[in-house]
Amino acid sequence: MPFSYVSHLSCPKCQSVYSIDEIHQLCACGSPLLVKYRLEELAFSLKPSDLMTRPSTLWRYHEWLPVQSEDNVVTLGEGVTPLIPMPRIGREMGIAHFYMKDEGVLPTGTFKARGAAVGVSKAKELGIKALAMPTNGNAGAAWSLYAARAGIKATIVMPVDAPEITRKECEASGANLFLVNGLISDAGKIVAKAVEKGQLFDASTLKEPYRIEGKKTMGLEIAEQLGWKMPDVILYPTGGGVGIIGIYKALNELLQMGWVEGPLPRLVAVQAEGCAPIVQAWQEGKSISEFWSNANTVAFGINVPKALGDFLVLDAIYKTHGCAVAVDDETILAEQRRIASHEGAFVCPEGAATFVAAKRLRENGWIKDGEVVIALNTGTGLKYPNTIHREVPILQPGDALAEDI
Amino acid sequence: MPFSYVSHLSCPKCQSVYSIDEIHQLCACGSPLLVKYRLEELAFSLKPSDLMTRPSTLWRYHEWLPVQSEDNVVTLGEGVTPLIPMPRIGREMGIAHFYMKDEGVLPTGTFKARGAAVGVSKAKELGIKALAMPTNGNAGAAWSLYAARAGIKATIVMPVDAPEITRKECEASGANLFLVNGLISDAGKIVAKAVEKGQLFDASTLKEPYRIEGKKTMGLEIAEQLGWKMPDVILYPTGGGVGIIGIYKALNELLQMGWVEGPLPRLVAVQAEGCAPIVQAWQEGKSISEFWSNANTVAFGINVPKALGDFLVLDAIYKTHGCAVAVDDETILAEQRRIASHEGAFVCPEGAATFVAAKRLRENGWIKDGEVVIALNTGTGLKYPNTIHREVPILQPGDALAEDI
Numbered sequence: 123m124p125f126s127y128v129s130h131l132s133c134p135k136c137q138s139v140y141s142i143d144e145i146h147q148l149c150a151c152g153s154p155l156l157v158k159y160r161l162e163e164l165a166f167s168l169k170p171s172d173l174m175t176r177p178s179t180l181w182r183y184h185e186w187l188p189v190q191s192e193d194n195v196v197t198l199g200e201g202v203t204p205l206i207p208m209p210r211i212g213r214e215m216g217i218a219h220f221y222m223k224d225e226g227v228l229p230t231g232t233f234k235a236r237g238a239a240v241g242v243s244k245a246k247e248l249g250i251k252a253l254a255m256p257t258n259g260n261a262g263a264a265w266s267l268y269a270a271r272a273g274i275k276a277t278i279v280m281p282v283d284a285p286e287i288t289r290k291e292c293e294a295s296g297a298n299l300f301l302v303n304g305l306i307s308d309a310g311k312i313v314a315k316a317v318e319k320g321q322l323f324d325a326s327t328l329k330e331p332y333r334i335e336g337k338k339t340m341g342l343e344i345a346e347q348l349g350w351k352m353p354d355v356i357l358y359p360t361g362g363g364v365g366i367i368g369i370y371k372a373l374n375e376l377l378q379m380g381w382v383e384g385p386l387p388r389l390v391a392v393q394a395e396g397c398a399p400i401v402q403a404w405q406e407g408k409s410i411s412e413f414w415s416n417a418n419t420v421a422f423g424i425n426v427p428k429a430l431g432d433f434l435v436l437d438a439i440y441k442t443h444g445c446a447v448a449v450d451d452e453t454i455l456a457e458q459r460r461i462a463s464h465e466g467a468f469v470c471p472e473g474a475a476t477f478v479a480a481k482r483l484r485e486n487g488w489i490k491d492g493e494v495v496i497a498l499n500t501g502t503g504l505k506y507p508n509t510i511h512r513e514v515p516i517l518q519p520g521d522a523l524a525e526d527i
Numbered sequence: 528m529p530f531s532y533v534s535h536l537s538c539p540k541c542q543s544v545y546s547i548d549e550i551h552q553l554c555a556c557g558s559p560l561l562v563k564y565r566l567e568e569l570a571f572s573l574k575p576s577d578l579m580t581r582p583s584t585l586w587r588y589h590e591w592l593p594v595q596s597e598d599n600v601v602t603l604g605e606g607v608t609p610l611i612p613m614p615r616i617g618r619e620m621g622i623a624h625f626y627m628k629d630e631g632v633l634p635t636g637t638f639k640a641r642g643a644a645v646g647v648s649k650a651k652e653l654g655i656k657a658l659a660m661p662t663n664g665n666a667g668a669a670w671s672l673y674a675a676r677a678g679i680k681a682t683i684v685m686p687v688d689a690p691e692i693t694r695k696e697c698e699a700s701g702a703n704l705f706l707v708n709g710l711i712s713d714a715g716k717i718v719a720k721a722v723e724k725g726q727l728f729d730a731s732t733l734k735e736p737y738r739i740e741g742k743k744t745m746g747l748e749i750a751e752q753l754g755w756k757m758p759d760v761i762l763y764p765t766g767g768g769v770g771i772i773g774i775y776k777a778l779n780e781l782l783q784m785g786w787v788e789g790p791l792p793r794l795v796a797v798q799a800e801g802c803a804p805i806v807q808a809w810q811e812g813k814s815i816s817e818f819w820s821n822a823n824t825v826a827f828g829i830n831v832p833k834a835l836g837d838f839l840v841l842d843a844i845y846k847t848h849g850c851a852v853a854v855d856d857e858t859i860l861a862e863q864r865r866i867a868s869h870e871g872a873f874v875c876p877e878g879a880a881t882f883v884a885a886k887r888l889r890e891n892g893w894i895k896d897g898e899v900v901i902a903l904n905t906g907t908g909l910k911y912p913n914t915i916h917r918e919v920p921i922l923q924p925g926d927a928l929a930e931d932i
Binding site for chain 2: 197277289301315465503519
């Protein structure tokens with residue numbers, strides 16, 4: 123059996139086909155490219171129970187990941203992340219089967235490790251020696267560390283306002299790091315200029331085809347963790363949108379392989395009110411989004427004013443009868459504390475946003491009685507120390523606590 | 528089959544026996560208590576291959592954990608953590624089989640989650656409603672979050688100098704948090720006073736018998752990940768010492784069950800030069816340590832001037848023909864960056880210290896050709912943003928990168 127059943131790259135817009143053995147970025151038509159596999163052949167060779175004794179990492183799905191030689195796998199042991207019941211918050215929301223998929227326990231503390239592990243591994247397989255990318259912080263941190271492990275030189279450009287710890291990760295990795303007085307879109311322009319000179323592989327979101335494959339493993343894991351059954355609803359914090367695109371792709375591949383039965387879960391894109399281009403497009407029934415001016419939210423990872431893959435995100439929402447919801451920063455921060463104090467999970471603001479959205483969708487009846495609902499926490503709260511503020515009493519050695527403790 | 532084969536509590540100093548169904552803290556003689564199991568009976572009922580299809584969490588070893596009813600398990604999906612090959616650094620050190628066990632991918636970002644998961648679960652089983660503990664930060668963060676999940680009220684006292692993010696975790700959990708202008712030993716005295724009043728369970732390191740059981744799962748995982756074989760050397764950053772005590776206990780239990788063969792790996796306690804009471808005691812051939820005055824190190828988690836379980840740590844070192852090594856802060860910080868840039872892992876200073884120790888022990892021949900060596904990284908570097916400093920260039924929107932990138 124081959125290590126991978128990868129077949130070719132395909133354009134979802136113009137259907138052009140590209141070889142998997144050459145370096146490609148976007149399609150000539152400007153669309154992101156998607157990876158295709160020989161799924162029928164794979165379904166014939168592999169059955170779900172074959173996975174049961176495999177190591178608990180995302181590489182357990184190597185047959186439908188794009189890396190063709192195991193020698194090229196660059197791994198820090200990423201995945202499988204836990205699907206954690208949230209009984210107390212679920213009860214408060216009236217959602218009996220409410221789970222959180224916790225991506226905060228991946229290396230580098232966010233789901234970006236999935237895209238980086240698979241993207242960097244494939245870059246290594248293709249012989250790439252140097253890459254560049256704009257980032258809101260977490261992707262840059264993940265890619266620079268995985269690139270360091272692969273011996274690939276990374277150049278990272280991030281907004282000065284990106285979470286400080288992500289800057290430290292890039293610095294520790296030895297990457298070329300630059301800050302920009304602006305948004306991720308400004309960082310993207312700087313990277314595009316540098317890439318034009320032809321020395322650097324452009325690892326920008328969706329300009330390289332392989333990070334989606336890493337992120338789709340979230341969908342594969344959810345299906346496997348539910349015993350190869352579909353949940354009813356998956357809520358995902360949506361910035362660049364690759365997570366939701368990846369999950370949608372994963373579940374469709376499983377359908378094609380006959381490992382799960384439809385219908386697909388309804389996919390919900392969750393954004394911040396300060397940056398909600400996908401929500402606006404969905405509300406207007408459009409298939410692409412508009413650039414969101416003056417984007418601003420505490421949930422920095424989803425502060426993406428215009429995603430290159432917006433049409434794929436919106437397509438996934440429409441096809442699964444999903445929806446898109448925007449939530450405000452204040453409510454996100456209150457929810458973050460509530461999740462910690464009620465369920466013991468210290469999540470990132472982006473993750474907390476999905477809980478708020480679930481609550482609203484249950485209140486307005488969109489989520490129905492008895493449905494299985496999964497909220498994606500895309501990262502650990504450890505990366506966002508500034509979201510928590512409380513006055514803490516300071517004692518001197520020899521002091522005693524108050525009587526009523 | 529019972530969920531747990533736990534039998535009783537036993538004093539390693541005076542051999543007194545206590546019931547597992549009552550709340551106990553230290554032995555009447557002042558020693559920590561250890562948990563005993565019906566291991567012969569268990570070895571008769573369970574074989575290693577039975578574990579292969581179990582979920583990848585530390586609860587896969589539930590038969591020799593102390594929680595008797597599955598309903599009392601308080602879990603955030605903690606464990607199994609990856610055992611990651613470190614080929615480049617291993618090659619530089621001349622250690623062909625060098626692995627890092629990465630505890631940074633546990634919930635709350637450190638190995639403390641293991642002790643908290645098992646300790647809080649057992650506290651819940653015993654009906655405890657409120658607990659208190661002194662901490663250098665990470666244990667308090669873990670215990671307060673797991674306690675929140677269990678519905679147990681936590682009171683946490685930590686030094687003002689503890690990593691700031693651990694304070695935020697306690698705050699988010701809704702715990703009663705106090706800072707003290709002093710060391711963990713000062714925090715311990717404040718907690719001891721509060722506990723005397725009889726309202727609070729004392730969850731101080733080794734004053735409750737169950738966190739060791741959580742931490743011993745590191746040893747169980749290492750043995751399972753190596754195919755139920757022993758490595759030659761395990762290096763562990765040692766503050767309170769529960770990790771090394773737990774690993775030693777785990778490997779002995781596996782020996783008793785006949786799941787592994789001896790000899791046990793040589794256990795190495797790694798400390799910082801600014802706080803090295805175990806190293807000093809070992810150098811002097813003593814069985815207990817002296818209080819270390821003016822303790823100070825950047826590796827805050829091992830800034831413990833006198834550990835209650837020092838005699839157990841030293842016993843584990845002597846019995847396994849291990850050793851104890853102190854390393855300086857500057858070398859630790861340089862090693863932390865080297866691990867990130869060479870292997871892509873952003874580890875905590877405590878973890879980096881074990882790499883430095885491995886290098887020294889290889890240089891002086893203590894680690895021999897061809898030995899299998901495991902360095903424990905006890906937490907993620909994300910919790911220590913201040914250890915990394917580099918000047919980063921700031922660009923304006925529209926800028927271009929230099930030609931030579």
